[in-house]
Amino acid sequence: xxxxxxxxLLLVIAVLLVSCKREERILRQPPPANDIxxxxxxxxxxxxxxxxxxxxxxxxxxxxxxAVAEGQKLYEEYxxxxxxxxxxxxxxxxxxxxxWIYGSEAGNIFSTIMQGRPNGMPSFRNxxxxxxxxxxxxxVRSLAGLLPKGVSPNRTDQMNIKPxxxxxxxxxxxxxxxxxxxxx
Amino acid sequence: MKPALKxxxxxxxxxxxxxxxxxxxxxHPAAPQAGNIEWLYWVIFGVLTAVFVLMIAGFTWAGAKxxxxxxxxxxxxxxxxxxxxxxxxxxxxxxxxxxxxFVILVISVVTGKRIHGPTSKNPVTIQVTARQxxxxxxxxxxxxxxxxxxxxxxxxxxxxxxxxxxxxxxVIHSFWxxxxxxxxxxxxxxxxxxxxxxxxxxxxxxxxxxxxxLQHAHMGFSVVAEPVDQFQxxxxxxxxAAAEPxxxxxxxxxxxxxxxxxxxxxTIRGTDAGSHVGPDLTHIAGRNMIAAETLPNTAGALAGWIxxxxxxxxxxxMSPNPLAxxxxxxxxxxxxxxx
Numbered sequence: 001x002x003x004x005x006x007x008x009l010l011l012v013i014a015v016l017l018v019s020c021k022r023e024e025r026i027l028r029q030p031p032p033a034n035d036i037x038x039x040x041x042x043x044x045x046x047x048x049x050x051x052x053x054x055x056x057x058x059x060x061x062x063x064x065x066x067a068v069a070e071g072q073k074l075y076e077e078y079x080x081x082x083x084x085x086x087x088x089x090x091x092x093x094x095x096x097x098x099x100w101i102y103g104s105e106a107g108n109i110f111s112t113i114m115q116g117r118p119n120g121m122p123s124f125r126n127x128x129x130x131x132x133x134x135x136x137x138x139x140v141r142s143l144a145g146l147l148p149k150g151v152s153p154n155r156t157d158q159m160n161i162k163p164x165x166x167x168x169x170x171x172x173x174x175x176x177x178x179x180x181x182x183x184x
Numbered sequence: 185m186k187p188a189l190k191x192x193x194x195x196x197x198x199x200x201x202x203x204x205x206x207x208x209x210x211x212h213p214a215a216p217q218a219g220n221i222e223w224l225y226w227v228i229f230g231v232l233t234a235v236f237v238l239m240i241a242g243f244t245w246a247g248a249k250x251x252x253x254x255x256x257x258x259x260x261x262x263x264x265x266x267x268x269x270x271x272x273x274x275x276x277x278x279x280x281x282x283x284x285x286f287v288i289l290v291i292s293v294v295t296g297k298r299i300h301g302p303t304s305k306n307p308v309t310i311q312v313t314a315r316q317x318x319x320x321x322x323x324x325x326x327x328x329x330x331x332x333x334x335x336x337x338x339x340x341x342x343x344x345x346x347x348x349x350x351x352x353x354x355v356i357h358s359f360w361x362x363x364x365x366x367x368x369x370x371x372x373x374x375x376x377x378x379x380x381x382x383x384x385x386x387x388x389x390x391x392x393x394x395x396x397x398l399q400h401a402h403m404g405f406s407v408v409a410e411p412v413d414q415f416q417x418x419x420x421x422x423x424x425a426a427a428e429p430x431x432x433x434x435x436x437x438x439x440x441x442x443x444x445x446x447x448x449x450x451t452i453r454g455t456d457a458g459s460h461v462g463p464d465l466t467h468i469a470g471r472n473m474i475a476a477e478t479l480p481n482t483a484g485a486l487a488g489w490i491x492x493x494x495x496x497x498x499x500x501x502m503s504p505n506p507l508a509x510x511x512x513x514x515x516x517x518x519x520x521x522x523x
Contacts, residue, residue, distance in 0.1 A: 027398075027498040077461045078448055127448055129503045 022150055025066045029131040040107040061131070062106055062138035065151045071139030072153045074132050083120070087143040092120060096143045096171065104146060109137035145170060210362045214384045214409070217299040217365040224295045228288060235284070299365065307345040307379065310338060314350075314357035314370040314392070316501060317399035318463055318476040323419070324349075332422040333451070335463030336405045337471050341415040345381045355397065361390030361407050369394060382409035389477070398499030404477030425454030426466045426522050437518025440511045445503055452522070462502065469522045475500075483516050490515065 061067035075081065083092035093101065102112050113133045116123030124133065142152040142165070152166045162168075213219040313320040323332040340346050350359065352370040360367040365380040382388070392403035410418070429435045441447060442456055449462035457465075468474070471481055478497060479485035488495075491512065493502040507515065 025499070028492075028494040029504065077459075126444060128445055129505075132503060 022063070022065050024064050026060075026064070029129070040111055061134045062141060062147055063151060065153070067135045068138045068142055068147065068151050069153050070132075071135035071137070071142075074128075074136050075139055078124070078128060078136070080136065095140050096145075098144065104141070104144070106134065106137045106141060109140050110134055113137065212363055214386060214388060215364040215380055215382045217380055218363055220295050220299050221366055224292065227291060231284060231288060301379075307347040308340060309347045309349065310340075311349045311351070312338075312359060312370065314352040314354075314359070314396075314403075316354050316397050317392070317403040317497070319359075319403075319405045320353075320463065321405075323422075330423065332419060333464045334422060334467065334471075336473065336476050338405060338407045339415055339418050340382055340407060340409050341412045342382055342385050342409045344412070345379050347377060347379045350376045350378070356394050357392050357396050357403070358394035359390065359405075360393035361388050361405075363388045364390075364407060367393045382407065385409050385411060387472070399476075399497045402476060402478045402497050404473075406472065406477060421470065421523070422467055426452045428454075429518055429521060431517070433514050434518045434521050436511075437514035437516070440507065440515045441518060444507065444511075445505055446515075449502075465519065465522065467522055469520050475502075483520060486519060487512055487516050 061071070083090060084095050087096035088094050093099070100108070102108055102117060110130075110133050112121060113128075113136060114123065114125045114130075116125075128136075138147065138151075139153070141147050145152075149166050153164075210218070210225065211222055213222045309324060311322040311324050313322070319336050319338075321334045321336070321338050325331045348359070348368075350368060350370045351374070352372040354372060356372065357370045358367050359370060361380075364382055365378070368376070368378050370376075386409055388407045388409070390405045390407060392400055394400075396403065429438050438455065441452065447457035447459065449459050451458050451460060451464045451466065453464070453466040469481070473479065474481050474486060475489055475493070475497060479489055489502075490505050491507065492504050493500050494504055
């Protein structure tokens with residue numbers, strides 16, 4: 001009997017610990033690393049034998065529901081919406097589909113935000129702090145369903161008139177998404 | 185001091201009863217509405233004190249009376265006369281209770297009515313939009329270039345009714361300046377209005393009174409009541425675009441502002457910075473406090489706030505800005521020139 005009790009207790013603690021991590025709020029961000037852009041490997045391909053392991057595109061922010069929700073707010077506030085709409089695209093490409101012109105890893109999206117890309121994507125380097133770019137990158141990945149359901153935004157701090165993002169069915173963007181010759 | 189007395193929060197009590205007017209005090213009204221609320225407070229306080237004293241007296245009397253008999257338990261027997269008397273006493277007590285409650289209800293409703301409508305048809309209109317965790321204040325005007333936008337510091341003329349239009353950008357907040365009027369909830373997506381009037385010039389502190397997240401406790405504002413001519417001078421000053429930087433250091437400061445994260449959230453009218461995520465900084469140097477009444481508006485506090493706001497208000501929407509020392513210095517010089 002006691003054995004069962006301890007097992008149940010252990011299980012409860014394990015579940016609680018997992019939820020702790022999901023809701024962890026890193027309020028004072030670590031100071032930005034020097035020249036992080038040049039250390040991010042955008043592609044997994046290397047010249048010669050492909051023996052060097054790809055550095056992990058670690059993005060601690062995409063494991064935190066809080067950071068992804070922050071990314072969602074910033075996505076509105078920094079007017080990503082202006083071109084990419086809420087993922088469906090418009091002036092800029094759609095972000096909720098499976099097409100990634102410059103890669104779908106968090107590091108790819110981070111570099112795209114910081115460096116800018118030809119044909120209209122502005123560079124946000126020095127304009128937004130790096131941790132916020134990571135948060136936005138995490139949110140952008142959630143738009144395409146690349147994040148686990150546990151962390152993808154399921155509530156904002158605003159009053160909602162629509163169901164939570166994490167419980168809406170997958171959708172595909174329709175209409176012109178801004179990249180000529182891309183849509184069939 | 186006796187050990188038992190050490191645990192009484194004297195300082196808090198002294199502060200709560202202090203006669204320091206103007207700050208944050210229900211019992212020091214500076215406005216007709218707060219006066220009405222204070223009157224209601226004292227009436228209810230008096231009634232309840234009387235009830236409390238009577239109750240304790242009654243209990244004490246009953247206890248003293250039956251105390252003797254307790255050692256000689258009475259046999260159970262019918263006491264028709266006693267029952268009759270008890271019925272009268274209980275009935276009377278209930279009657280008095282109902283009447284008291286009814287009177288309190290009536291004076292509450294009357295007070296509510298009295299503070300409800302403004303007394304003049306020519307009010308000053310202010311739009312207060314609550315954000316996490318600061319207050320956006322605009323003085324709307326049909327002419328766009330006559331609209332004033334500021335933050336956390338509400339200037340009002342003395343003796344004139346002020347109509348406040350309220351809204352919230354994110355969660356429910358509550359506008360509360362105890363010396364002026366009662367609390368008002370600000371609900372996202374729902375425009376509402378109330379009014380107040382300040383009779384004595386001065387600066388009155390206000391506070392968000394509805395828990396709204398991490399920095400709820402540091403979401404203050406102030407109401408600066410001043411004579412009409414001073415208020416109009418303030419309005420004229422606020423309508424101007426930002427002052428042009430006059431020294432080379434200030435020019436550099438403006439460049440720092442426009443090439444770093446600042447311009448992603450803040451507005452300085454007259455420059456390219458025009459975002460409405462954070463407070464309008466066009467006349468920041470004219471305000472008494474920064475960061476929603478958290479810090480005094482000094483060069484040091486401003487620098488600390490810019491570099492590491494998450495240390496001062498963990499969770500605030502302002503991001504840390506690791507600026508180079510002389511960039512920071514120039515930025516401070518520029519911001520402090522924005523009178």
